[in-house]
Amino acid sequence: MKGWIGAGAFGLAVMLASTGSANEQPVVLVELFTSQGCNSCPPADELLVELAARDDVLPLALHVDYWDYIGWKDVFARPEHTTRQKAYAHLAGASTIYTPQMVVGGQDHVVGYKPMKLMDYMKVHEAGLADVDVDARFEGGKVSIRCAPMGDNPLPATILIDLVRYDPQETVEIKHGENAGMTMTYANIVESWDHVATWDGQGEISVDAPADADGHYALVLQEPGPGRVIAAYKLGK
Numbered sequence: 001m002k003g004w005i006g007a008g009a010f011g012l013a014v015m016l017a018s019t020g021s022a023n024e025q026p027v028v029l030v031e032l033f034t035s036q037g038c039n040s041c042p043p044a045d046e047l048l049v050e051l052a053a054r055d056d057v058l059p060l061a062l063h064v065d066y067w068d069y070i071g072w073k074d075v076f077a078r079p080e081h082t083t084r085q086k087a088y089a090h091l092a093g094a095s096t097i098y099t100p101q102m103v104v105g106g107q108d109h110v111v112g113y114k115p116m117k118l119m120d121y122m123k124v125h126e127a128g129l130a131d132v133d134v135d136a137r138f139e140g141g142k143v144s145i146r147c148a149p150m151g152d153n154p155l156p157a158t159i160l161i162d163l164v165r166y167d168p169q170e171t172v173e174i175k176h177g178e179n180a181g182m183t184m185t186y187a188n189i190v191e192s193w194d195h196v197a198t199w200d201g202q203g204e205i206s207v208d209a210p211a212d213a214d215g216h217y218a219l220v221l222q223e224p225g226p227g228r229v230i231a232a233y234k235l236g237k
Contacts, residue, residue, distance in 0.1 A: 036177070072179070
């Protein structure tokens with residue numbers, strides 16, 4: 001399904017102890033833009049559940065709000081997810097946004113349910129993950145994050161450091177709309193996506209951000225735009 005950008009009504013890890021620290025390993029970021037009101041989305045939602053069980057990928061579900069008007073309000077939808085999807089489309093020169101859509105590494109787009117194409121993109125981005133030394137510590141209602149360059153390859157001059165909180169799994173009985181009567185399980189549902197610092201990729205940067213040690217978090221290092229994902233990291237449980 002797709003929606004026209006600008007339309008008024010869219011037609012469309014490491015486990016960390018609460019006081020412990022660990023060096024994080026980079027993984028490929030896969031963002032799924034989805035909606036409980038989209039009848040094309042369930043296969044992609046189910047694929048994300050499978051990906052969530054893997055250690056080499058960070059799959060995140062960003063539920064959008066532009067299908068809420070057709071009979072079922074997605075309980076996980078956030079307008080900022082729609083804004084992020086529009087930004088990706090703008091950078092790609094696209095005039096429409098779609099559900100389901102997966103964005104791999106902030107660059108490659110997979111529209112619809114295309115698992116083989118997704119896996120191909122994941123392999124490419126896994127090979128291109130940046131060498132960044134990342135350490136995280138949860139303590140006293142915050143997470144302390146340290147990033148430093150590793151290896152000989154230079155990092156971009158501007159890197160956004162974002163902290164993402166997500167719900168690992170929820171099951172929803174959909175009573176109305178295009179998926180009425182279905183009971184769906186969703187994985188890695190994004191609850192918040194907060195920018196915590198901007199890094200020049202030179203030397204070490206340390207930053208603290210509010211965080212609940214019992215929550216599930218991810219760290220995303222990404223060029224502005226949003227653009228290319230330098231690397232992503234699973235934090236927390």
